[in-house]
Amino acid sequence: MLKDITIGQYLPGHSFLHSLDPRTKIIAVLIYMISLFVVNNFFGLGFMLLLSFVVVLTSQIPVKFFFRGIKAIIFIVSLTVILQMFMTPGEIMWQFGIFKITKEGIHQAIFMGTRLILLVSVTSILTLTTTPISLTDGIEHLLKPFQRFGVPAHELAMMMTIALRFIPTLIEETEKIMKAQAARGADFESGNLVQRAKAMIPLLVPLFLNAVKRADELAMAMEARCYHGGENRTRLKALQYTKRDYVAAVLCIGMVAGAFTSRFI
Amino acid sequence: MIKIDHLTHIFYKESTKEEVKALDDVSLEIHEGEHIAVLGHNGCGKSTLAKHLNALLLPTAGTVEVDAVDTANEADLWTIRQMVGMVFQNPDNQLVATTVEEDVAFGPENMGIEPAIIRQRVDEALDAVAMTAFKDKGPHLLSGGQKQRVAIAGIIAMRPKYIVFDEPTAMLDPIGRQEVMNTIHYLNKQEGLTVINITHFMEEAVQADRVVIMEHGKIVLSGKPKEVFTQVDLLKEMQLDIPPIAELAALLHKENKNIAADIMTIEEMVTELCLWK
Amino acid sequence: MSLEVKHVTYIYQKGSPAENHALQDICLKIDEGEFLGIVGHTGSGKSTLIQHLNGLLKPSEGEILVDGVDINQKESRAKLKELRMQVGLVFQYPEYQLFEETVENDIAFGPRSLGLSEQEIKERVQHTMELLNLDYENFRNKSPFELSGGEKRKVAIAGVLAMQPKYLILDEPTAGLDPRGRQEFLELIAMLHRQGMTIVMVSHSMDDIARYAQKMIVMEHGQIKLSGTPQEVFSHPVELEQIGVGVPTLTKLLLRLKERGFHVRTDLFNVNEVKKEILTALSERKGDTTC
Numbered sequence: 158m159l160k161d162i163t164i165g166q167y168l169p170g171h172s173f174l175h176s177l178d179p180r181t182k183i184i185a186v187l188i189y190m191i192s193l194f195v196v197n198n199f200f201g202l203g204f205m206l207l208l209s210f211v212v213v214l215t216s217q218i219p220v221k222f223f224f225r226g227i228k229a230i231i232f233i234v235s236l237t238v239i240l241q242m243f244m245t246p247g248e249i250m251w252q253f254g255i256f257k258i259t260k261e262g263i264h265q266a267i268f269m270g271t272r273l274i275l276l277v278s279v280t281s282i283l284t285l286t287t288t289p290i291s292l293t294d295g296i297e298h299l300l301k302p303f304q305r306f307g308v309p310a311h312e313l314a315m316m317m318t319i320a321l322r323f324i325p326t327l328i329e330e331t332e333k334i335m336k337a338q339a340a341r342g343a344d345f346e347s348g349n350l351v352q353r354a355k356a357m358i359p360l361l362v363p364l365f366l367n368a369v370k371r372a373d374e375l376a377m378a379m380e381a382r383c384y385h386g387g388e389n390r391t392r393l394k395a396l397q398y399t400k401r402d403y404v405a406a407v408l409c410i411g412m413v414a415g416a417f418t419s420r421f422i
Numbered sequence: 423m424i425k426i427d428h429l430t431h432i433f434y435k436e437s438t439k440e441e442v443k444a445l446d447d448v449s450l451e452i453h454e455g456e457h458i459a460v461l462g463h464n465g466c467g468k469s470t471l472a473k474h475l476n477a478l479l480l481p482t483a484g485t486v487e488v489d490a491v492d493t494a495n496e497a498d499l500w501t502i503r504q505m506v507g508m509v510f511q512n513p514d515n516q517l518v519a520t521t522v523e524e525d526v527a528f529g530p531e532n533m534g535i536e537p538a539i540i541r542q543r544v545d546e547a548l549d550a551v552a553m554t555a556f557k558d559k560g561p562h563l564l565s566g567g568q569k570q571r572v573a574i575a576g577i578i579a580m581r582p583k584y585i586v587f588d589e590p591t592a593m594l595d596p597i598g599r600q601e602v603m604n605t606i607h608y609l610n611k612q613e614g615l616t617v618i619n620i621t622h623f624m625e626e627a628v629q630a631d632r633v634v635i636m637e638h639g640k641i642v643l644s645g646k647p648k649e650v651f652t653q654v655d656l657l658k659e660m661q662l663d664i665p666p667i668a669e670l671a672a673l674l675h676k677e678n679k680n681i682a683a684d685i686m687t688i689e690e691m692v693t694e695l696c697l698w699k
Numbered sequence: 700m701s702l703e704v705k706h707v708t709y710i711y712q713k714g715s716p717a718e719n720h721a722l723q724d725i726c727l728k729i730d731e732g733e734f735l736g737i738v739g740h741t742g743s744g745k746s747t748l749i750q751h752l753n754g755l756l757k758p759s760e761g762e763i764l765v766d767g768v769d770i771n772q773k774e775s776r777a778k779l780k781e782l783r784m785q786v787g788l789v790f791q792y793p794e795y796q797l798f799e800e801t802v803e804n805d806i807a808f809g810p811r812s813l814g815l816s817e818q819e820i821k822e823r824v825q826h827t828m829e830l831l832n833l834d835y836e837n838f839r840n841k842s843p844f845e846l847s848g849g850e851k852r853k854v855a856i857a858g859v860l861a862m863q864p865k866y867l868i869l870d871e872p873t874a875g876l877d878p879r880g881r882q883e884f885l886e887l888i889a890m891l892h893r894q895g896m897t898i899v900m901v902s903h904s905m906d907d908i909a910r911y912a913q914k915m916i917v918m919e920h921g922q923i924k925l926s927g928t929p930q931e932v933f934s935h936p937v938e939l940e941q942i943g944v945g946v947p948t949l950t951k952l953l954l955r956l957k958e959r960g961f962h963v964r965t966d967l968f969n970v971n972e973v974k975k976e977i978l979t980a981l982s983e984r985k986g987d988t989t990c
Binding site: 391394 | 478503507515523530535560561577580
């Protein structure tokens with residue numbers, strides 16, 4: 158069912174990571190990404206692996222969520238691993254006809270595969286431990302300094318909020334329209350690609366038109382509630398850094414320092 | 423007081439390329455603490471009228487004044503929208519945020535209120551509509567009636583004096599409709615808010631202090647429910663529903679003049695008939 | 700000929716934590732030419748039940764028979780599609796499913812999916828539109844999106860009727876309409892019924908059900924709690940109140956009067972009949988002062 162799709166899934170909890178300011182978490186993920194690509198030997202990779210493992214444990218999120226995330230990208234990971242393994246030039250270890258596996262290839266494959274898996278796991282911790290609201294709040298705040306260069310920070314955040322708000326509604330509506338058209342004999346399941354694409358028209362046209370109508374009504378309702386952009390707007394939950402965020406900041410510096418140091422081992 | 427004075431609104435209809443007079447010289451005074459029901463068919467101008475009360479639309483001719491402030495005065499726009507709240511028909515298309523509590527906070531946030539005070543107002547507003555237990559839920563997990571109550575909370579958190587309800591129960595089932603009507607009555611009677619309820623449901627109109635019936639952009643009938651709903655023939659001519667008990671009372675009155683014609687509810691009817699038994 | 704629901708159980712999201720018996724052992728027979736009303740809360744299983752009637756949902760257990768044939772059996776799939784089209788289903792707010800550029804094409808969508816000839820399709824569209832008081836020449840080339848709310852809904856219903864179903868199922872056909880539109884639609888449905896179509900109507904309005912339906916069922920928690928003629932069903936006010944669907948306004952009045960010692964029948968729904976009944980009761984009891 159369409160309802161099973163969860164975008165930016167959030168799992169309520171009370172871990173150290175849950176209680177961090179969203180800005181801290183977003184920046185920490187960025188630093189993590191950099192560190193992950195800074196490390197270039199097995200000491201560094203081991204360091205990052207260990208660190209990631211600790212972060213996962215700290216989040217108190219059931220491991221199955223990470224496996225699910227990894228399962229979703231397994232195709233991309235395998236592809237990367239295979240490509241790296243066969244395409245990297247260097248000292249040949251095995252060769253079958255034109256296919257050859259090099260020592261450097263294996264090295265690269267392990268690195269890229271591990272990096273991808275770690276990257277997906279740790280980024281998913283960001284959405285799993287942060288409510289969509291504070292995530293958009295965090296993004297809005299972090300983008301604010303760039304507003305003077307024309308980055309519409311508030312507008313972007315508002316768009317994200319509304320999108321998140323209406324995804325479940327639109328999914329429900331999609332199911333409803335599919336059923337209504339099926340009752341008129343529409344067939345969404347059989348036929349070749351062209352036929353199937355054509356069969357989507359009775360679904361997509363009403364969906365689009367209703368979305369336009371919704372947007373219209375929502376805009377009116379927002380105006381009636383005194384919405385006039387981000388100017389002079391306050392928030393119910395103002396973002397505030399706490400001691401935990403400073404602790405996290407120190408740990409991040411440690412991480413990036415560790416990553417750089419590992420290059421010289 | 424909201425004072426509507428010779429209000430006319432003309433808009434240009436894109437599809438037929440002609441001008442339509444949605445409101446035609448309408449005058450009406452809405453007093454503080456009143457509960458007014460506005461009835462009429464689709465296209466009679468009642469929604470257009472409603473949108474003039476908080477400056478979502480501006481008059482083509484005539485004026486609308488909210489507590490002596492002209493809605494056409496752009497400088498006072500946000501004051502007017504704060505004073506006159508509005509709840510719309512479709513419960514889905516007026517909730518903005520991803521949780522109930524954040525949505526209720528939306529209006530006060532736009533007004534630039536201090537976070538601590540927003541918190542207090544949100545809690546009070548959710549309490550007033552009995553939705554406190556749902557404050558962390560996503561709107562998509564609520565029933566229609568619950569969503570509509572959240573929308574109402576979002577308005578009362580802005581501390582308005584007047585609330586305009588634009589067919590708030592049209593898309594709800596009977597339970598949701600009852601929930602919303604109970605909330606509206608509570609706000610009017612207990613919190614002293616002025617209520618303007620635009621509706622198709624005669625049962626709702628019967629409970630108002632005053633009923634206004636519109637047709638072709640004009641007010642055609644206005645008065646206490648008992649005065650309006652006794653005009654059965656006129657209402658039938660306009661193809662409006664008549665509350666079943668009012669219709670029965672009119673029929674009984676025709677046959678037996680002892681029975682009063684202005685009976686609106688079951689309880690009143692039982693009492694009345696017992697008198698003549 | 701009939702539409703039959705035999706011991707149907709439907710389990711929603713079987714095996715998941717959200718597993719839910721949306722329908723439990725439902726048995727129901729709708730005879731050709733009947734007008735059946737279905738009432739119950741949101742979530743009582745009404746929508747799930749009607750989606751079974753034309754095969755949109757498949758029962759977890761039990762079977763759905765259209766004119767004696769199980770519509771969910773595997774054999775002769777092509778025939779099953781036709782069989783399902785015998786049962787026309789009009790959803791709530793059906794105007795949200797309109798998508799074609801012209802009224803004519805939108806109504807023709809269903810017949811076209813049945814693979815009829817263009818001539819036949821045109822005839823059906825024309826016939827259906829006239830049945831619903833939509834002038835063919837005037838409306839055929841209009842965009843459905845520039846019509847009024849009531850007209851849009853008519854076009855949407857025409858799209859189902861043009862498949863010429865024997866059984867027509869309507870989920871709250873008057874929701875969101877103004878009083879005039881509501882009246883017009885109820886009259887249209889009554890007319891279709893008079894012309895021999897079997898009607899199943901889901902409604903929240905006990906007054907409408909009392910006025911139009913010949914039989915009715917009351918659903919709660921995926922089960923049929925009460926069934927029979929409206930007279931029979933509405934003679935159980937206590938149960939109906941518990942289920943939370945209530946009784947028609949005039950029935951409520953008659954019941955209250957009876958409690959207070961009036962000798963009145965309580966199975967009347969028409970305002971003129973109720974008037975007569977009350978006047979008779981009043982004249983009979985003149986002089987008696989116990990109230």
